[in-house]
Amino acid sequence: MTAATREDTVRGLYKAYVEGRKGIVDGTLSEDFTFSSPRDDHIDRNAYFDRCWPEPPFVRGIEIEFLAIDGDEAVVRYRAEKADGTAFRNMEALRFKDGKLVSVEVYFGREVV
Template sequence: MNDMRTRQQTVRDLYAAYLDDRKDIVGAMLTEDFTFSSPRDDHIDRAEYFERCWPKQPLFRRIDIEFLAIDGNEAAVRYRAEKLDGASFGNMESLRFRGGKIASVEVYFGRDL
């Protein structure tokens, strides 16, 4: 499988693992020096990412990828997420790869849908 297809599948697997609350799967996808940024988080490390960004209880009913583009070591993703309470929102994310792993994620919050 070529790098682009592998990276596309890694991105899809990332969101599926988040939905299934599989930190173990995601942990294996991330580099040791992984960073996460969003309007609420400024380049937090992987330990802080798992502490702050993974819900203690299941939160989402579904996450649908609406757009996914790969360009070299970067991916752009637009998705719609639906929470268990019925609320939904859309976000964009930029992911950077190093080797076969995700080195960083930057989230750009969208709007409530």
């Protein structure tokens, strides 16, 4: 997969999250996908959807401020606007293998204006 294609995939994942389109993301995740954050330690894909995909989505927009891709890894810094109008900034490290997303590690930021 080229860097441009990987970039499109990563941007598409964040867009799908805002739109609440789990099916798009589910098709991108590997069977052994794990998600980690300060609150979650290597949870599997089922727990990821249960914990991280509320309905309706709690964010109404995500602006990718920084995106770096190196082979099968990507680092993303984004600003997310919540449904209540407040915003926060996070960083995430994504790893791919054989065209599928195998892990996401989230590093929480802070509330921003």
